[in-house]
Amino acid sequence: MLEPRRLPSAIELDRNNLNAYLGLGVISFRLRDYDGAAEAYQQVLNRDSNNAYANELMGLLLLEQGEYDAAGAALQKQ
Structure with a gap:
């Protein structure tokens, strides 16, 4: 498992590392950095x-x- 502080490095090494982007997104969300x-x-x-x-x-x-409309559309894709 990637450590949060290493996520940017993991992304720099492999721009297609989807798990690193997902982890970074979750951490950003929890920090209320919604744009991030x-x-x-x-x-x-x-x-x-x-x-x-x-x-x-x-x-x-x-x-x-x-x-809400955009949220509904995204949630229907899962």
Whole structure:
């Protein structure tokens, strides 16, 4: 398992490391850095638009931000 402080390094080494982006997104969300979380989740979705976990996390983020229609669309993709 990746340590949170190593996530940026893991991403620098492998831009296709989806788990590192997901971890970074979860940490950003918990720190209420919603822009950072959205960016991390979007990086995953840009590489794998059907990634169920990324769609779920993006949906939850959008719910938190009051973007209910967009949240519903993301959650339906999971």
